[in-house]
Amino acid sequence: MAKQLEKSSIGNEDIFQKIANHEQVVFCNDPASGLQAIIAIHDTTLGPALGGTRMYPYKSVDEALEDVLRLSEGMTYKCAAADIDFGGGKAVIIGDPEKDKSPALFRAFGQFVESLNGRFYTGTDMGTTMDDFVHAQKETNFINGIPEQYGGSGDSSIPTSKGVVYALKATNQYLFGNDSLSGKTYAIQGLGKVGYKVAEQLLEAGAKIYVTDIHESVLHSIKEKSKELGGSVTIVKSDEIYGVDADVFVPCAMGGIINDDTIPKLKVKAVVGSANNQLKNLRHANVLNEKGILYAPDYIVNAGGLIQVADELYGTNKERVLLKTKEIYRSLLEIFKQADLDCITTVEAANRKCQKTIEDQRNRNSFFSRGRRPKWNIKE
Ligand SMILES: NC(=O)C1=CN([C@@H]2O[C@H](COP(=O)(O)OP(=O)(O)OC[C@H]3O[C@@H](n4cnc5c(N)ncnc54)[C@H](O)[C@@H]3O)[C@@H](O)[C@H]2O)C=CC1
Numbered sequence: 001m002a003k004q005l006e007k008s009s010i011g012n013e014d015i016f017q018k019i020a021n022h023e024q025v026v027f028c029n030d031p032a033s034g035l036q037a038i039i040a041i042h043d044t045t046l047g048p049a050l051g052g053t054r055m056y057p058y059k060s061v062d063e064a065l066e067d068v069l070r071l072s073e074g075m076t077y078k079c080a081a082a083d084i085d086f087g088g089g090k091a092v093i094i095g096d097p098e099k100d101k102s103p104a105l106f107r108a109f110g111q112f113v114e115s116l117n118g119r120f121y122t123g124t125d126m127g128t129t130m131d132d133f134v135h136a137q138k139e140t141n142f143i144n145g146i147p148e149q150y151g152g153s154g155d156s157s158i159p160t161s162k163g164v165v166y167a168l169k170a171t172n173q174y175l176f177g178n179d180s181l182s183g184k185t186y187a188i189q190g191l192g193k194v195g196y197k198v199a200e201q202l203l204e205a206g207a208k209i210y211v212t213d214i215h216e217s218v219l220h221s222i223k224e225k226s227k228e229l230g231g232s233v234t235i236v237k238s239d240e241i242y243g244v245d246a247d248v249f250v251p252c253a254m255g256g257i258i259n260d261d262t263i264p265k266l267k268v269k270a271v272v273g274s275a276n277n278q279l280k281n282l283r284h285a286n287v288l289n290e291k292g293i294l295y296a297p298d299y300i301v302n303a304g305g306l307i308q309v310a311d312e313l314y315g316t317n318k319e320r321v322l323l324k325t326k327e328i329y330r331s332l333l334e335i336f337k338q339a340d341l342d343c344i345t346t347v348e349a350a351n352r353k354c355q356k357t358i359e360d361q362r363n364r365n366s367f368f369s370r371g372r373r374p375k376w377n378i379k380e
């Protein structure tokens with residue numbers, strides 16, 4: 001019988017209610033290095049959990065927990081949609097990436113990952129870099145997305161950015177009847193690892209882009225880059241990006257940016273970007289739909305990095321990664337069409353497809369001993 005526990009001090013909810021959809025949530029505490037992290041494993045039906053580690057100065061444990069729960073659930077769907085034999089997981093480290101990083105902190109984090117003995121593989125996300133995981137990898141084998149010189153597949157934001165560009169092409173095909181990127185305008189929020197590379201590819205294609213970032217240096221850098229690449233760049237302030245008169249809004253920074261405050265400002269025909277969890281709530285998919293704005297589900301668009309880091313565990317093959325990343329074009333078009341056919345939102349169409357993939361595998365899993373050595377552990 002379940003124990004009667006007092007209410008958790010984390011928020012007003014019972015903690016088990018909060019994590020009801022998740023298999024496992026691990027709080028990692030190492031006072032010596034200052035590490036405070038949470039690892040969330042959402043669903044391992046398709047395979048061991050896989051997902052990056054985000055470092056962010058969360059204001060509270062509640063905020064960090066909320067983020068890691070949503071992000072890890074998204075990974076389950078992302079793996080299912082991209083036909084990757086992994087489950088959904090993610091980690092967050094509470095801290096300022098510009099002040100609080102140290103080799104010791106990432107080594108301690110590596111030890112916590114090791115303690116899960118292959119149930120969770122991780123690498124970079126917002127606020128973390130490949131170099132951070134070179135330290136973590138000293139303590140565990142369950143790290144991916146490390147630099148090529150350390151035997152990894154290198155920068156996963158390269159395939160992520162390519163996937164975003166395939167998604168933009170598919171969106172143009174659906175909306176305008178041809179998938180050319182040129183002659184269109186794009187409003188990019190965030191010129192970090194992914195956004196900057198998307199901006200470069202759009203400029204190369206002769207597009208007009210509006211850009212914003214909280215770091216001025218990247219804005220000036222892309223403006224300079226446009227002189228050699230072509231296209232045109234207009235820099236706008238952070239809060240102005242939502243109201244830009246562009247064809248597509250391309251969010252490549254934080255999640256939750258499609259919400260009740262921002263949707264009324266949007267003038268675009270579509271939202272297609274790399275940011276995880278772009279919708280503040282599921283209902284915002286309906287609000288976008290009612291406004292006639294096409295939404296490309298984030299976990300379909302941004303799967304390129306996942307495809308590469310998962311591939312790394314089989315032995316990296318860049319050609320195979322590119323082929324699978326190209327599939328984002330077909331997969332997104334299929335979701336747009338299915339949503340039309342069933343008169344549902346694109347998010348609902350994508351979720352239904354992924355839920356079916358997971359359910360089918362859950363049924364197949366019952367035939368096997370789950371204790372067998374997973375083929376993914378080839379590095380051991
Ligand atoms: N790196 C990858 O391969 C993948 C990234 N993603 C998601 O894509 C998004 C971007 O990831 P990365 O480029 O790796 O992160 P990053 O940390 O390299 O870049 C984020 C950029 O957004 C900027 N930014 C932050 N807040 C902002 C604001 N309010 N307004 C404008 N700019 C702001 C930052 O200054 C930074 O330049 C994240 O949501 C991440 O979870 C998803 C899948 C894979």
Ligand SMILES: O=C(O)CCC(=O)C(=O)O
Nearest residue numbers: 051052124145156305306
């Ligand atoms: O892109 C990566 O490095 C890992 C996959 C991931 O965490 C993500 O897609 O959000």
